[in-house]
Amino acid sequence: MRRLAMLILGGAVAAAGVGCGSDSSIDYGFYSNNHGENPAMEKKVITVDSTERIEQNQQLGLTAEGTIKGKAPGILLRVIVQDVFETSFTDGTKTPPGMRVMAVEVQIANAGARVFDDSPAAGTTVIDAAGKKYKSLPGTASVDGGEMFPNPFGLQPQDQRTALVPFVVPEGVNIKQVEFQVDKGGESGLWRIP
Template identity: 30%
Template sequence: MRSLAGIGLAALLVTTAVGCAGNPEAAGTPSSTPPQGSASSGPKSPIAAASHSPVPVGHTLSLTGINAGEKLDVTVVKVVDPAHGTDLSSPPPGKRLVAVQFRLHNTGSTTYNDSPANGAKVVDTQGQGFDSAITDTTSAGPNFPATTTISPGGKALGFIVFEVPAGSKVAMVQFALDSGFSTDVAQWKVH
């Protein structure tokens, strides 16, 4: 009987641990990105401590993901601030849109299949981080699709749009694979 009770306790502990791993708040770690399909509700903390020294916009950084074989060369091509939204993408009063164009090159041995917008943030001069916003399009150019798939050796180019307070000055762009959960975090300085 003791072994059945021990197995039951072990199963309960594993279930609790798995539940906490899937829910960063339950594990005591703040969530770094909103679930896909939810709008950014305001300032957020940066993704994590960057593992790369900040580089200027236009430079490429190599990032690895959580799983074996996940590797991307990521370039912030340009920052459009302000970006003008379409009728469906206009920001609320007191906010503006900032569009960041990323180039992703899959240099790994496995297919990249993720939502780049979930792994990106902009950070203002006061250290406030802002998640991507849900927008249709902006005057800057086409956004990445909700899910982007890049085969090994393949490339993709697209914008990720952020909604920031009108008075905030964007100082940094951050990006990480695996919807922002990878600990390999890149940063680009915005002039």
Template identity: 25%
Template sequence: MRTHHAAALLATAVALALTACSPAEITTKPDTKATPPADGATSAAPTPPAQAATVGDTVTLKGNEDGEQLAVTIRKWADPAQSDDEFMKPDDGKRWVAAQFELVNTGTAVYSDSPSNGTQVADHQGQQFQSTFGETTAGPAMTSAAKVAPGAKVLGWITYEVPKDSKIAKVQFTMNSGFASQTGEWTIK
């Protein structure tokens, strides 16, 4: 048992050291979108990306391992998000907000992670908030054990508990439970 524990600690230390050596990057520009031709022609020209990603935009991110890549889209935003359980509610003075994430594996390796571990929201004051276990009436929760083959996708809601008076400004997603060097960021309007 000690050998297994020591090996797990060593693996964690190596992963953290490798992550620390990689320069952090926050990507705020969405991927380019193809627009339908206006004159009925058969080809579509890509449109330049907007200044900052917002709800509905896709940001492609790489993970720590070769072949790890996701096209991440925030499909919907719920503020406030209502609990789907009469017993689980936000603490006094707080509310829930939630984002529906679509993760499409555009890489060559299987994506295996707990997506909510790598997300957070930030308000206009710069306060950051991690995800919570609450499930909402907005829709099905994101799985906590995603295993997504190349070309496949996973879809679900991730919930955050924030102060009632906070105005949420940003949502962030990072692969590898938040340890990858690339982070996608979406502006909430």
């Protein structure tokens, strides 16, 4: 029994030493989905190298996963843009003439050590084929096809949430990219829409 306790203690000390080096460009985050919502994401260890990761985050395809750091220490998200589709308001909001309603379905997993409490809608932008950017609607709007991210939003470490971000864009506009930025000054990911 005593030997087993020493082995466990030794393993804990060795695990605590992982990542203790002089290279400050590497962060180590751990994400475990304890809710059984997405078994493929369970117990996945994330190693983050800033330069390579930022380059990869600008070349993401739809349904690809980006690992994005916030400006504040301890903010690290795994983000997937799952879908972009046309929809309609369900709260009585009128669609302006010549415009249409779009929704972006985003999955966010908190792989950091701190609560992520910024609004995902505020950090999400859609970009058309001409490069014009469109900001999301306020958090009070609701659309058909799923739930909206709540505002205020608080995502505990190791938790995840999938919800919609609504947009109003001109009819005929072809949405080609979705950008997601973590808080003001944080990193961003860019998903290309086929």
